Amino acid sequence: MVRENLPENDGVLLDLLRQGDGMTVAELSLAMDVTGTAVRQRLARLQAAELIEREAIRAKRGRPSHRYVLTEKGRRQTGANFADLALALWQEIGAIRDPEIRRGLLKRISGRMAEMYEGQIDGETASERMESVARLFRERSVPFSVHGSQDLPVLTALACPYPELAEQDRTICAMERMLFSEVLGEPLRLSQCRLDGESCCTFELKRD
Secondary structure, eight states, X not given: OOOOOOOHHHHHHHHHHHTSSOBOHHHHHHHHTSOHHHHHHHHHHHHHTTSEEEEEEOOXXXXXXXXXXXXXXXXXXXXXXXXXXXXXXXXXXXXXXXXXXXXXXXXXXXXXXXXXXXXXXXXXXXHHHHHHHXXXXXXXXXXXXXXXXXXXXEEEESSOSSHHHHHHOTHHHHHHHHHHHHHHTSOEEEEEOGGGTOSSEEXXXXXX
């Protein structure tokens, strides 16, 4: 799926909504440092494009307020950068029945991709290299972030690079974990996954 040709600030608003369970006009205004009127104009465009929807927040007293959340269409606005790769990968893996052979193929593919990214990843510590990975994916319109401590950093995918394939099978998630482990030079574990109902996927260092 190709990302729609949206104004840059509309894309920023969508990325903010990906990070939580929805935001109000006031919260978006503060986060983007713009007026409430400007936020409402962007929300109107995104609602017209069916990328977001409005939900009522019920209060004990007074009139209900509203927050804005992504629709399924809005959630799928990232990940198109890797569509060709994901499709080819899925077709090859899907044709293999032996789990050991499949795992070996995944490892080789993730290793090859890691070689492609190697020259773009810098930093001495795992945290610095995670920041470099996050920056690389953000440049491809796939929002990633890093949080946690220097000793235990957490790499968070705010949107899946290949959502349609990931929803069909966790094989893609395994390949992604292998890729990041190769790039960072550290074994990782998938600590949270969208397929389990979480808001995002997180990768943490695998400590013995």
